[in-house]
Amino acid sequence: xxxxxxxxxxxxxxxxxxxxxxxxxxxxxxxxxxxxxxxxxxxxxxxxxxxxxxxxxxxxxxxxxxxxxxxxxxxxxxxxxxxxxxxxxxxxxxxxxxxxxxxxxxxxxxxxxxxxxxxxxxxxxxxxxxxxxxxxxxxxxxxxxxxxxxxxxxxxxxxxxxxxxxxxxxxxxxxxxxxxxxxxxxxxxxxxxxxxxxxxxxxxxxxxxxxxxxxxxxxxxxxxxxxxxxxxxxxxxxxxxxxxxxxxxxxxxxxxxxxxxxxxxxxxxxxxxxxxxxxxxxxxxxxxxxxxxxxxxxxxxxxxxxxxxxxxxxxxxxxxxxxxxxxxxxxxxxxxxxxxxxxxxxxxxxxxxxxxxxxxxxxxxxxxxxxxxxxxxxxxxxxxxxxxxxxxxxxxxxxxxxxxxxxxxxxxxxxxxxxxxx
Amino acid sequence: xxxxxxxxxxxxxxxxxxxxxxxxxxxxxxxxxxxxxxxxxxxxxxxxxxxxxxxxxxxxxxxxxxxxxxxxxxxxxxxxxxxxxxxxxxxxxxxxxxxxxxxxxxxxxxxxxxxxxxxxxxxxxxxxxxxxxxxxxxxxxxxxxxxxxxxxxxxxxxxxxxxxxxxxxxxxxxxxxxxxxxxxxxxxxxxxxxxxxxxxxxxxxxxxxxxxxxxxxxxxxxxxxxxxxxxxxxxxxxxxxxxxxxxxxxxxxxxxxxxxxxxxxxxxxxxxxxxxxxxxxxxxxxxxxxxxxxxxxxxxxxxxxxxxxxxxxxxxxxxxxxxxxxxxxxxxxxxxxxxxxxxxxxxxxxxxxxxx
Numbered sequence: 069x070x071x072x073x074x075x076x077x078x079x080x081x082x083x084x085x086x087x088x089x090x091x092x093x094x095x096x097x098x099x100x101x102x103x104x105x106x107x108x109x110x111x112x113x114x115x116x117x118x119x120x121x122x123x124x125x126x127x128x129x130x131x132x133x134x135x136x137x138x139x140x141x142x143x144x145x146x147x148x149x150x151x152x153x154x155x156x157x158x159x160x161x162x163x164x165x166x167x168x169x170x171x172x173x174x175x176x177x178x179x180x181x182x183x184x185x186x187x188x189x190x191x192x193x194x195x196x197x198x199x200x201x202x203x204x205x206x207x208x209x210x211x212x213x214x215x216x217x218x219x220x221x222x223x224x225x226x227x228x229x230x231x232x233x234x235x236x237x238x239x240x241x242x243x244x245x246x247x248x249x250x251x252x253x254x255x256x257x258x259x260x261x262x263x264x265x266x267x268x269x270x271x272x273x274x275x276x277x278x279x280x281x282x283x284x285x286x287x288x289x290x291x292x293x294x295x296x297x298x299x300x301x302x303x304x305x306x307x308x309x310x311x312x313x314x315x316x317x318x319x320x321x322x323x324x325x326x327x328x329x330x331x332x333x334x335x336x337x338x339x340x341x342x343x344x345x346x347x348x349x350x351x352x353x354x355x356x357x358x359x360x361x362x363x364x365x366x367x368x369x370x371x372x373x374x375x376x377x378x379x380x381x382x383x384x385x386x387x388x389x390x391x392x393x394x395x396x397x398x399x400x401x402x403x404x405x406x407x408x409x410x411x412x413x414x415x416x417x418x419x420x421x422x423x424x425x426x427x428x429x430x431x432x433x434x435x436x437x438x439x440x441x442x443x444x445x446x447x448x449x450x451x452x453x454x455x456x457x458x459x460x461x462x463x464x465x466x467x468x469x470x471x472x473x474x475x476x477x478x479x480x481x482x483x484x485x486x487x488x489x490x
Numbered sequence: 491x492x493x494x495x496x497x498x499x500x501x502x503x504x505x506x507x508x509x510x511x512x513x514x515x516x517x518x519x520x521x522x523x524x525x526x527x528x529x530x531x532x533x534x535x536x537x538x539x540x541x542x543x544x545x546x547x548x549x550x551x552x553x554x555x556x557x558x559x560x561x562x563x564x565x566x567x568x569x570x571x572x573x574x575x576x577x578x579x580x581x582x583x584x585x586x587x588x589x590x591x592x593x594x595x596x597x598x599x600x601x602x603x604x605x606x607x608x609x610x611x612x613x614x615x616x617x618x619x620x621x622x623x624x625x626x627x628x629x630x631x632x633x634x635x636x637x638x639x640x641x642x643x644x645x646x647x648x649x650x651x652x653x654x655x656x657x658x659x660x661x662x663x664x665x666x667x668x669x670x671x672x673x674x675x676x677x678x679x680x681x682x683x684x685x686x687x688x689x690x691x692x693x694x695x696x697x698x699x700x701x702x703x704x705x706x707x708x709x710x711x712x713x714x715x716x717x718x719x720x721x722x723x724x725x726x727x728x729x730x731x732x733x734x735x736x737x738x739x740x741x742x743x744x745x746x747x748x749x750x751x752x753x754x755x756x757x758x759x760x761x762x763x764x765x766x767x768x769x770x771x772x773x774x775x776x777x778x779x780x781x782x783x784x785x786x787x788x789x790x791x792x793x794x795x796x797x798x799x800x801x802x803x804x805x806x807x808x809x810x811x812x813x814x815x816x817x818x819x820x821x822x823x824x825x826x827x828x829x830x831x832x833x834x835x836x837x838x839x840x841x842x843x844x845x846x
Binding site: 087090091094095097098101102105109112113116117119120121124125132133134135136137138139142143147216217218266267268269346347348349350351352353354357358361362364365366368369370372373376377379380381382383384386387388390391435439442443444 | 505506508509512515516523534535537538539543545573575582583584598599601602619622648649651652654674703704705706707708709710711714715718719722723726729733734737738741745748792796801
C-alpha cells in the first residue's frame with residue numbers, strides 16, 4: 069500500500085515531480101561544480117603563480133659575496149666558488165622531486181662582443197633553454213623556458229647542445245644594430261644570432277648562450293655560478309619557519325614531508341653537498357599570501373552558492389508539498405494517520421533527492437570539467453568522496469525543507485482543506 | 491486585491507519571496523565581487539613589490555623625485571635606491587646600497603629584517619654580507635674611492651636574492667660618504683598591465699633621459715593569475731546565477747499555476763484574458779520588486795562581508811549592478827507570469843473550476 073502510494077504519486081504527478089527533481093538536480097549541480105572547482109583552485113593557481121619564476125636559489129656555500137647591481141654581475145669569473153653542473157640532476161631526485169617544475173643553471177662572464185663596426189663589453193650569460201636531462205626513471209626537460217616564462221624570443225631559441233648559436237638582448241641588439249640571423253664575434257668566436265631576447269630586465273643588455281658554450285669561453289668546464297629552481301610549494305605557516313635542527317623526530321618528519329619552500333631548500337642542500345639553497349622570499353612569501361586570498365575568495369563564494377542552492381531547493385520542495393493540501397485532506401479523511409502521511413512525503417522527498425542529487429552530481433562534475441578546461445586548459449580531478457557527500461547534502465536539504473511544509477500540511481483540518489478554505 | 495491575495499496564502503508568498511530574495515541576493519553579491527575583483531587582487535599583488543623601475547646613470551635630482559612621486563596614481567609606493575661598489579678591509583668587493591628605509595619597508599614587504607636602522611650611521615646588512623664582513627654583529631669599515639666609512643650593524647636582512655650580499659645604508663649616509671645621488675626609483679603601481687604601461691609612458695615623457703621599464707616578470711605573471719581567477723569567478727557566477735534564475739522561474743511559475751482557480755473565477759465573472767494576465771503580472775512584479783530590493787541589500791552585505799573576511803577591506807558597492815539585477819528579476823517574473831497564461835489560456839473556466 070505504502071509503496072504503491074509513493075509509486076503512483078510519481079506516476080500521476082509527473083510534471084510536478086519533474087519540477088522538484090529539476091530544482092534538486094540544479095542545486096546539486098551547482099554545489100558539486102563549486103566544490104570541485106574550489107577544492108582544486110589551490111593547485112591550479114599554484115601552478116599559475118609559477119609564472120613569477122624561480123622561488124629557490126642554489127649557490128655555492130663557500131662563495132664570496134655576489135656583486136650584482138640590477139641583475140648585472142660585476143664579480144670577476146676568477147673570484148668565488150662554483151657548483152658542478154654534473155651534480156645538478158640530483159635536484160630531480162629529492163623527496164619532493166615531483167614538485168620541481170624546472171631549474172636553470174647560470175654562469176655569467178664579461179666578454180667583448182664585436183660586430184663588423186662596433187665593439188662593446190657585455191655580459192655573457194650561459195644557461196639551459198629547454199635541456200633534456202636523462203634520469204634513470206624518466207626524462208625531464210628544464211631550462212629558462214620553465215623558470216623564466218616571461219622571457220620572450222623573436223626568432224628561435226638556440227639548441228642547448230649547440231656551440232655556435234646565441235640569443236642577443238633586445239637593447240644590445242638595438243645599440244649594435246644586429247638582427248636575427250646575423251653573426252657576432254665573441255672572444256674570437258663567430259656566433260650566429262638565432263633570436264632576439266626580451267625580458268624587461270638586465271638580460272636585455274646581454275648575450276645569452278647555451279651553458280656549455282659559456283663554460284668553454286670562460287675555460288671552466290662544468291662550472292655553474294647559481295641555479296634557480298622553480299618548485300610548487302605549500303604556503304608558509306609558523307610551522308614551516310621553525311628550525312628543523314631543533315625539532316623532535318616526529319615534527320621533523322612532518323616538516324620534511326611538507327612541500328614548504330624551506331623544506332625543499334633543505335632537501336636541495338642535502339642533495340647537493342657544498343651548496344646553499346635559500347627560498348627567494350619575494351616570490352615564495354607572496355605566493356602564499358596571494359594563493360590564500362584567491363582560495364579564501366573561492367571558499368566563501370562556494371559557501372554562498374551552497375547556501376543559495378539549499379534555500380532554492382528548500383523553497384521548491386516546500387512549494388511542491390503545500391500544493392498538495394487536498395491530497396493530504398483526502399488521505400486524512402480516509403483515515404490515514406499523520407505519521408503515515410508524513411512517511412509518504414518523506415519517502416518521496418528522499419527519492420527525489422537521491423535521483424536529483426545523482427543527476428546533479430554528474431552534471432556538476434561535467435560543469436566543473438568544462439570550467440577547468442576553458443580557463444586552465446587542464447582537466448580537474450573529481451574526488452569520488454564528493455559523491456556521497458553531495459547526495460547526503462541533497463537528501464538533508466530536501467528532507468529538512470520538506471519537514472516544515474509536511475508538518476503544516478499534516479496539521480490541516482481535512483474538511484477545511486477539501487472545501488478549499490485553508 | 492493584490493495585497494489580499496498575498497496575505498491570504500501566506501506560506502506560499504513567503505516561499506516565493508525566499509526564492510526571489512535568494513536569487514537577487516546571490517546575483518548581486520557575485521556580480522559585485524566580480525566587478526571589484528581586479529581592484530582587490532591588484533592590491534594583493536602589490537606585495538610582489540615594484541612593477542616599474544626607473545633609472546638614470548647620473549642620478550635623479552631631489553626635485554625630480556618629488557615631481558615623479560606626486561604624479562603617481564593613488565596607492566602607489568616608490569622607493570629610491572642607489573648602488574655603489576665598495577671595498578671591504580680584505581679588498582673584496584661589496585655592493586653598498588642606500589634607500590629610504592621607511593619606503594623600502596612598504597615596497598618590499600617580503601624583506602625579513604631583524605631590526606630596521608634607527609640612527610644615522612647604522613646599516614642593514616644582508617645575511618651573506620654579515621657572515622663575510624661582520625664578526626658577531628660588530629661594526630666594520632668600508633672603502634669607496636679612497637674614502638673610508640664605518641658601518642654599525644643595526645640588523646640583518648634576508649631575502650634569498652641579491653640583497654643578501656649587500657649592505658644597506660640610509661640615503662643621507664651614503665650621499666655624505668660618496669656624494670652619489672639616487673639613480674634607481676622602484677615603483678609599485680596598482681593596476682592592470684595597461685595601466686602600468688600608461689604610468690611608465692607618462693614617466694618617460696616627464697623625465698627625459700631616464701629609462702623606465704615595467705618589470706615584465708611581475709606584470710605578466712600578475713595579469714595571468716588575475717585572468718585565471720577572474721575566469722573561475724565568472725564561471726561560478728554564470729553557473730550560480732543560472733541556477734538561481736531557473737529555480738526562481740520554477741517557483742514563481744508554480745505559484746501562478748497554483749492560482750488557476752482564481753484565474754477561472756475571474757474569467758467566469760467576465761474578466762478578459764488580458765485583464766487577468768495584467769493583474770497576475772502586476773502582482774508578481776510587485777512581489778519580485780520587493781524581494782529583489784531585500785535581496786540586493788542582503789547581497790551587498792554578503793559581498794561586503796566576503797571582502798572584509800578575505801581581503802580585510804570592504805568591497806566597494808557597484809551601483810551599476812543593481813539595475814541589472816532588478817531588470818533580470820523582473821524579466822524572470824514576467825516570464826513566470828506569462829508561462830502559465832500560455833498553459834491555461836485555452837482551458838475553459840468551467841473545467842478548471844471542476845478541478846481538471
